[in-house]
Every structure is written in C-alpha cells, then in structure tokens.
Amino acid sequence: MKKMILTGASLLALTMAGPAFAQSTSTVTQDGNGNDAGVVQENSNVSDINQVGDNNVADVEQTSTGTTGNEVDIDQTATGSNTANALQTAGATGSFIDILQDGTSDGNTANASQASAIGSSSEITQTDTTGSFAETAQGGGGGINNGAVIIQGDTSAVGGTLSGAFNANSIIRQEGDDNFALSVQGGGDQTSLIDQFGPSSGNFAQVAQGAFSDGSSNAFVQQLGDNGVVDVSQNSSLNDAFVLQLSGDGNQAVVDQGLFAGGDTNAASILQDGDGNFSEIEQNALTAGGTNLANNEQTGNGNISFITQEDSGNMADVVQNGDGHTSTVNQSGTGNVANVAQGTPPAP
Numbered sequence: 001m002k003k004m005i006l007t008g009a010s011l012l013a014l015t016m017a018g019p020a021f022a023q024s025t026s027t028v029t030q031d032g033n034g035n036d037a038g039v040v041q042e043n044s045n046v047s048d049i050n051q052v053g054d055n056n057v058a059d060v061e062q063t064s065t066g067t068t069g070n071e072v073d074i075d076q077t078a079t080g081s082n083t084a085n086a087l088q089t090a091g092a093t094g095s096f097i098d099i100l101q102d103g104t105s106d107g108n109t110a111n112a113s114q115a116s117a118i119g120s121s122s123e124i125t126q127t128d129t130t131g132s133f134a135e136t137a138q139g140g141g142g143g144i145n146n147g148a149v150i151i152q153g154d155t156s157a158v159g160g161t162l163s164g165a166f167n168a169n170s171i172i173r174q175e176g177d178d179n180f181a182l183s184v185q186g187g188g189d190q191t192s193l194i195d196q197f198g199p200s201s202g203n204f205a206q207v208a209q210g211a212f213s214d215g216s217s218n219a220f221v222q223q224l225g226d227n228g229v230v231d232v233s234q235n236s237s238l239n240d241a242f243v244l245q246l247s248g249d250g251n252q253a254v255v256d257q258g259l260f261a262g263g264d265t266n267a268a269s270i271l272q273d274g275d276g277n278f279s280e281i282e283q284n285a286l287t288a289g290g291t292n293l294a295n296n297e298q299t300g301n302g303n304i305s306f307i308t309q310e311d312s313g314n315m316a317d318v319v320q321n322g323d324g325h326t327s328t329v330n331q332s333g334t335g336n337v338a339n340v341a342q343g344t345p346p347a348p
Contacts, residue, residue: 030056046071055080061087062095069095069120072112076100081107088114095120101129108132112148115140121147126165128153135171143176153186165190166215177225178202188215188236199247200225210236226250226274234258234266241268249274249300257283257292264290272298275322280306283314291315298325309336318342 024045028037035051038059047070049058056078062070069088076082082101095117101108101124108129112122117138126132129152136148150172153165165187172181172194181204183192188210196203203225209217209232216238221230226248232241232255239258245251251274257266266289270279281294291313296305299321307316311333318327318340329338 028058041070044070047073049074049076051075051082052077053080054078055082057083059085061089063089069093071095072097072099074099075102076108077102078105081105082109084110086112088117088120093118093120097122099124101126101132104128106130106132108134110134112136114138114143114146117143117146119145123149123151124170125151126153126168129165129168131167132165133169135173137173138179139175143174143179145178146174146176147180148172148174149182149184150192151184152190153184171195172205173197174203176200179204181205183207183209183219185209185217188217190215191218192220194221196223196225196228198225200228201248202227204229206231207241208233210234210239216240221253222246223251224248228252230254232256232268237264239266239268243270243279245270245272245274245277247273248277250276252278254280255282256285257281258285258289264292266290266292266294268293269295270297272303273300275300275302277303279304280308282308284310286310296320296327298322301325307338309333312336 023043024041026039026047028049030051033054035053036057037049039047041062045062047060056076058074060072072086074084082105084099086097088095095114097112099110106129108126110124114120122136124134134150138146150170152168166189168185168190170183170192174196177200181194192207194205203223205221207219215236217234217236219232219241222244224246227250230243230253234257241255243253253270255268266283268281279296283292289311292309293315294307295317297319301322302324305318305327308330312335314331314336316329316338320342325342327340
C-alpha cells in the first residue's frame with residue numbers, strides 16, 4: 001500500500017530560475033591542460049566557467065547585499081579529475097548554482113553552498129565517473145523553498161541517459177522549511193546522505209540508487225519537524241537504508257528495495273517520533289532475494305506501519321509506542337519472522 005507516488009524531476013523545473021538581471025557578468029573559457037579559474041564577485045552577479053582539459057579547477061565566490069540573487073554555471077570536461085567550488089553568501093535569495101562534471105574523469109569533487117538561501121536552487125551532475133564526491137549546503141541561518149539536486153551517473157531521472165558512477169558519495173544539507181532534495185546515483189558502492197534540519201516543516205527528500213548495477217547502496221535521510229516526506233528506492237545488492245524523522249507530526253517515509261529490478265541482502269530502518277506518521281518498507285519485489293531485515297519504530301499516537309517482504313530468510317520488527325496505531329506485515333517465502341509490539345508507553 002503506497003500512500004504517495006514520488007517521481008524524480010529536474011530541479012530546473014521545480015525551483016525558480018536564476019536572477020533576472022546582474023550587476024556583473026564573468027565568462028571564463030579554458031581549453032587545454034591543467035586549467036584553473038577563480039572568480040570573486042560582489043552584489044548580483046552571473047559567473048560562467050567552461051573548462052576542457054586534464055585536471056580542471058574552478059572556484060567562484062559571490063556575495064550579495066541586496067534582494068536579488070546570483071548565478072553560477074560551471075561546465076568541466078576532463079580526462080583527469082575535476083574540482084568545482086561555488087559559494088554564494090549573504091543575500092542568496094533566488095540564487096542558482098549549476099555544476100556539470102563530464103567526460104571519462106575519475107575522482108571529481110563538487111561543492112555548492114548557498115547561505116541564507118530563500119527560493120534558491122543548486123544542481124550538481126557528475127556523469128560516468130568513479131570515486132566522485134558532491135556536497136550541497138543551503139539555508140544557513142534558516143532557509144525557505146530551496147531545491148538541491150545531485151546526479152551521479154544515472155541522469156535518466158532528469159531527462160538524460162543511463163551510465164555508471166561507482167563509489168560515488170553525496171551529501172545534501174538543508175536548513176528551513178519547504179525544501180526539496182533529490183539524490184540519484186547509478187552504479188554500485190555508493191552512499192547518499194540527506195539532512196534536512198530545523199526544526200522545520202514541509203521538507204521533501206528523495207534518493208534513487210543502483211538502478212542497473214550490482215554492488216552496495218547506502219542511503220541515510222534525516223528530517224526534523226512536521227509534514228516531511230522521504231522516498232528511498234534501491235535496486236542494487238547489499239542495500240542499506242536508514243530514515244530518521246524526529247520531533248514532528250504527519251511525516252511520511254517509504255523505502256523500496258529491489259522494486260521491479262530485484263535486490264538481495266537488504267536492510268531498512270525507519271524511526272519516527274510524533275503523531276500521525278506513516279512508514280512503509282518493501283523488500284525484494286518480484287524476484288528472489290537473500291536475508292532481508294526491516295524495522296519500523298514509531299513513537300506517538302495514530303501512526304501507520306506497512307512492511308512487505310518476499311522470499312526467504314526475512315525478518316520484520318515493528319515497535320509502536322503510544323495509542324491508536326496500525327501495523328501490517330506481509331511476508332512470502334520460507335523462514336520469515338515478524339515481531340510486532342504496540343501500545344508500549346513511551347520511555348520516560
């Protein structure tokens with residue numbers, strides 16, 4: 001039973017566009033080996049960097065004291081490794097960062113930071129790479145309606161193509177209300193962390209990993225506040241997902257492991273603290289799998305839990321502290337174990 005249907009979409013279509021005008025515009029184009037570009041701008045600015053070479057480095061710092069935002073566009077194509085850093089400090093209302101690291105390069109690093117962000121957006125794309133790292137931070141001091149997307153390898157979620165990105169790591173940190181975060185990783189041996197903190201409300205986080213490859217996928221999502229939504233989809237082997245929603249009511253969390261493609265040796269945990277929360281774990285849909293573990297723990301009143309497990313060697317644990325809860329566990333195969341505890345008073 002799905003309470004929601006979530007789909008990936010381009011951040012460019014979900015958040016506002018870049019600033020309508022700029023006081024300063026900088027364009028840097030480098031074609032060669034060992035490129036290095038640094039740009040520092042004050043007030044409302046546009047910076048565009050294009051690099052083609054072996055080992056590209058791009059650094060942009062923008063500050064704004066007014067109400068209009070800044071725009072950064074970094075495109076890097078290399079056979080070596082790319083490094084891109086974009087920092088937008090105070091006054092980053094309606095600001096935009098777009099970083100693309102392309103080619104056959106390995107070990108790419110991208111960092112995007114938008115402080116005091118309101119209505120700002122950031123998108124990092126790293127294609128067909130190994131050992132890449134991407135990090136986005138938004139809303140220092142409180143943010144509203146910001147969007148962050150990190151795509152590593154599999155760009156089909158935003159209208160691109162399927163490709164591999166092995167040993168990829170991504171981090172998205174957002175502070176404030178009504179923020180959007182999407183992490184897509186195609187390949188294996190990848191880790192994604194999304195942290196939406198506050199206390200806040202109305203945040204949305206989605207992780208999609210390992211759509212076409214073996215290897216391990218690891219997803220960690222944390223939300224603090226009310227009415228948050230989390231969706232995690234993993235189709236690798238050795239999947240691990242952990243969702244934590246604290247100090248909030250009306251939160252929703254869904255973890256799908258092996259949906260339509262099959263996965264094995266899955267582990268998923270959802271912990272929710274508050275009233276009226278919904279959690280669902282689905283493991284090993286449609287095909288045979290290994291020893292799966294599912295854990296739903298809810299503290300509060302009126303919470304709902306669903307766990308569905310296929311095949312052999314599965315184990316499900318549900319703990320619901322408080323009153324008025326609903327729990328449903330569906331298991332098929334052999335050697336399954338289900339433990340449900342309801343109505344236990346919250347610990348002092």
